[in-house]
Amino acid sequence: MSIELDILHIDMDAYFASIEQRDNLYLKGLPVIISGNINKRSVVSTCSYEAREYGIRSSMPTKTAYRLCPNGVFIFPRFEYYKSVSKQIKKILLEFTDKVEMFSLDEAYLDISNNKLKLRNPLEVLVRIKERINRELGLTCSIGLSFSKFLAKIGSDYRKPNGITVIGHNNFENIIDSLEINKIYGIGNSTAEELKKIGVKVGKDLKQLSKGFLFKKFGVRGVKIFENIRGIDDSKIVTDRVQKSFSNEITLENDIEVAEVQVVIRKCAGNILNLMNVKGKYFKTITLKIKFSDFSYISRQITCKNVVTEYNDLVFILNWLICQKMDLKKKIRLIGVKISNLIDKNKIIGTQLGLFSFS
Numbered sequence: 001m002s003i004e005l006d007i008l009h010i011d012m013d014a015y016f017a018s019i020e021q022r023d024n025l026y027l028k029g030l031p032v033i034i035s036g037n038i039n040k041r042s043v044v045s046t047c048s049y050e051a052r053e054y055g056i057r058s059s060m061p062t063k064t065a066y067r068l069c070p071n072g073v074f075i076f077p078r079f080e081y082y083k084s085v086s087k088q089i090k091k092i093l094l095e096f097t098d099k100v101e102m103f104s105l106d107e108a109y110l111d112i113s114n115n116k117l118k119l120r121n122p123l124e125v126l127v128r129i130k131e132r133i134n135r136e137l138g139l140t141c142s143i144g145l146s147f148s149k150f151l152a153k154i155g156s157d158y159r160k161p162n163g164i165t166v167i168g169h170n171n172f173e174n175i176i177d178s179l180e181i182n183k184i185y186g187i188g189n190s191t192a193e194e195l196k197k198i199g200v201k202v203g204k205d206l207k208q209l210s211k212g213f214l215f216k217k218f219g220v221r222g223v224k225i226f227e228n229i230r231g232i233d234d235s236k237i238v239t240d241r242v243q244k245s246f247s248n249e250i251t252l253e254n255d256i257e258v259a260e261v262q263v264v265i266r267k268c269a270g271n272i273l274n275l276m277n278v279k280g281k282y283f284k285t286i287t288l289k290i291k292f293s294d295f296s297y298i299s300r301q302i303t304c305k306n307v308v309t310e311y312n313d314l315v316f317i318l319n320w321l322i323c324q325k326m327d328l329k330k331k332i333r334l335i336g337v338k339i340s341n342l343i344d345k346n347k348i349i350g351t352q353l354g355l356f357s358f359s
């Protein structure tokens, strides 16, 4: 956190859809929806602003999107291509400062306190970034400028698309007070629903809740929210983001009974181990997420004493997690496995060698 306004958050506007519209002129002005197969149970990953006018949103089942807008153009995502455009964005940003944190394919945090162009006015940096991304990549973005990452992120979402929002020491309280809680970074949809039940609708209501209450209800994340909405945020720009976890999720074509999950569990376990082989990692923590047909979900986690290396061990652990306090009557629509607590394979070999080495 600093006194100066030197943190930017850049968020590309309707990223995947905008890229498709840029590359195919006939898609301009049309409702474009990037998602998986309509007949399968996929969800919308991004949609153009024209599609949003029909009420379509990210994460909505593709089927619902199709019902809302049957004349929409549904396009299968080209992730590798979007990744390559993301690299081009990063390259432009690095010309302004080395302190660039690519937060996702279409979002980045920048610390512009010592910008390479020696521009004194942060707004000038911001305008130039927007210009270059637009001129060279034919895409628009929205940018928030503030003194903390949390507020910069809120800023980029404040006026979309193609917006600029400055959140300073003098106006951040007003902005937070009137902000709907689901727009506050760190509060997901389910948390927002829970809070709305106790009458918390906007930032001002949220400020009435004590730190203790938020901690009890949401753990460390609750404390962070308590601080962030008061302008306290010491998180730094992380230039080398090391991936700390990997996950694999499978949405089923038809809801299945708990007794039928074996095939899916084995598939997830295989996918995860294949990926870890490629990355050269072992792991200790396994999280199982299950979404039921009524869209409620549970997640169960375990951290093992030793690293998991074998397929059969992982399948065994996942089955054990499924047995923990599970409502066996509900049908399942999605199964996800996340692994974290990653350890480099060669480090493990090193220590094992150490056991037998002579000295």
Ligand SMILES: [Mg+2]
Pocket: 011, 012, 013, 014, 015, 106
């Ligand atoms: Mg975006």
